[in-house]
Amino acid sequence: MSDASSFPLHNVGSEGKTIQQPSGYFLMELAKPAQILLDAGYDITFASPQGKEPTPDPLSTSLAAFVGNWYEKNRELELVEKMKKENGLSRPRKFSEINDEELKEFGGVFIPGGHAPLADLGDNPELGRILSYFHQQHKPTAVICHGPYAFLSTKYTPASNKEFAYKGYKLTSWSDAEEKFMETAVLRGEVTKVESALREEGAQMVESVGTSLGSITVDREVVSAANPMGADALGRKFVEMMAA
Known part of the structure; x- marks a missing residue:
């Protein structure tokens, strides 16, 4: 998880200022896979850079985000409250507290979306260490x-020599086209583009109508997945990969 409750929004207004735009994790992208993991009998350990309680992106908790489905919105909010009490979501462990030996106990690693990862995950060396372990051990890794x-954090570990661990991987993320729509319709500023950033490091980005509508990408x-529409499929595949 990210500790951030905002992210940098660039070229805002006539003066082209950079401001901090409120954000956090995207509710559906955490709750849907987490419910699938819990239903499958897995324990969840939450972790973040500094161990702060994660905050949801305000846009993701609106009724509009759920297309008016009040029941689904409240079910996911209730799951978050349950995970705060039972799974440590309100007090994540610091990445640095989970040593290499303990990593052997985990079946997989999952990173939800929302704009917050742009603020504090891309250059975090401790997260890079964790992701590099799962990469080297070929253990399931899910991202949305x-x-x-x-994944860019893998460049910042001492052993990486600034090499991106996922070079050549087929990956799907929030696309540049989706981000540009958000910039114009909602944010009124410019956002760091995930798709472009990963492609520049050598990832093979898979972006299409299908991924925008919820299809997932699996490579090794x-x-x-690209957005909340892929959250259920991502969760199911992640559980399947851990059980294999």
């Missing part, structure tokens, strides 16, 4: 929307 931006140990 802006979550794949965290990684399953990725």
Whole structure:
């Protein structure tokens, strides 16, 4: 998880200022896969850079985000409250507290979306260490929307020589086209583009009408999805990969 409750929004207004835009994790992108994991009998350990309680993106908790489905919105909010009490969501462990030996106990790693990962996950060396372990051990790794931006952290570990661990991987993220729509319709500023950032490091980005509508991409140990529409499929595939 990200600790951030905002992210940098660039070229705002006539003066082209950079401001901090409120954000956090995207509710559906956490709740839907988490419910699938819990239903499958898995324990969830939450972790973040500094161990702060994660905050949801305000846009993701609106009724509009759920297309008026009040029941589904409240079910996911209730799951979050349950995970705060039972799974440590309100007090994540710091990445640095999970040592290499303990990583052997985990079946997989999952990074949800929301714009927050743009603020503090892409250059975090401790997250890079964790992701590099799962990559080297070929253990399941799931990412959705802006979550794949965290893969850039693998360049910042001492052993990486600034090499991107997922070079050549087929990955899906929140696309540049989707981000540009958000910039124009909602944010009124410019956002760091996840798709472009990963492609520049050598990832083979898979972006299409299908991924925009919820199809997922699987390459070796990684399953990725573009947006909340892929959250259920991502969760199911992640559980399947861990059980294999």
